[in-house]
Amino acid sequence: MVLVRSLFVPGPTNVPDTVRKAIDVPMEDHRAPDLPNFILPLFEDLKKVFKTKTGQVFLFPASGTGGWEASMSNTLNPGDKVLAARFGQFSHLWINLCERLGLEVQIVECEWGTGVPLEIFGEILAADKTHSIKAVLATQNETATGVKSDIANLRVVMDEAKHPAMLYVDGVSSIASVDFQMDKWGVDLAVSGSQKGFMLPAGLAIMAASKKALEASKKVTMRRCYFDFKDMIATNATGYFPYTPPMTLLRGLRASLDRIFDEGLENVFERHSFLAEGVRRAVSAWGLNLCAKSPQWYSDTVTAIVVPDGRDANDVIKHAYNRYGLSLGAGLSVVAGKVFRIGHLGDLNELMLMSAISGAEMAMRDVGILEVKPGSGVAAAQEFYRIEGQALPK
């Protein structure tokens, strides 16, 4: 029986001990007179992570999906048109949510393994002379396929088309792990969740809205109650919430932000990119392909690995779990059975990742993927981490 389990799904991620201890506190009074001393700095510090000075941060008791719903329902009207590309399970689910909320989604179908098609978006926006498109949706990191999209240049494309649509970014598996610049990129709604880069249990939708989005929220007719920005803004202003906040998660969030700032936000990004490259070296040494079609799409928080034709990636995943206690991410929907994923975001270092690479390698050989040579991926990652790591900040 496997007693020790290791978690390499791309969320939930490992919760560091300091964060776990911060969560393990007696229940407290969420209307205490001194609570604002704790809450108000949390909002200020989250703005640093989103890189926004003018935006407003929201913390809803929800997962990332709740953050999507809050974003759409606070800022758009039923029937409004939004532009989105579908290239993985998460971009798909976001589109699905929009449709179920009564929005009209102009969908650009893209090959899974690619990301936001900037040129096509540019053409669509330039052709939309009446500005019927109210929002452009972009998944910064498509967790299902290990694909990152270029949000900075999406903003450039929108500006070049002189289109006034708002820009909504799903950063659930990227914010706090890779660079995100809300103000500079002109992002109007940014959504994240607690259980990925923020290294917390699931339960907080962590999001931010621009001034433009807040202005729009004053006029919209879509219904919402629990997720209403207005109630949040009014109570957050004094350091409270409109309903009982998950205080333990907020205590954990404090510890998580402290850890991120101790390491340095930019160092956190660099670590993620470094760890990701080691995983890609291993995959290449295995002789396998990534789901991401080319380097421009490579994600620094999750790698989706395509198993050889005729093999079932779920066999690898099941065996890795049962035999080695290793949780790998499954392929979802269109890529189910074709890929397995190694999540490499949050509280990780080289040695932890070596265990995942080694475990995946053993599991693949165990289920008969013998073209993967023993030690090949491990050696490639080792050498990369050992040699390239010398240049990392101490």
Ligand SMILES: *Cc1c(COP(=O)(O)O)cnc(C)c1O
């Ligand atoms: C995990 C994830 C979500 C969904 O978040 P939940 O917290 O499971 O609701 C949405 N988008 C992306 C890109 C994700 O990785």
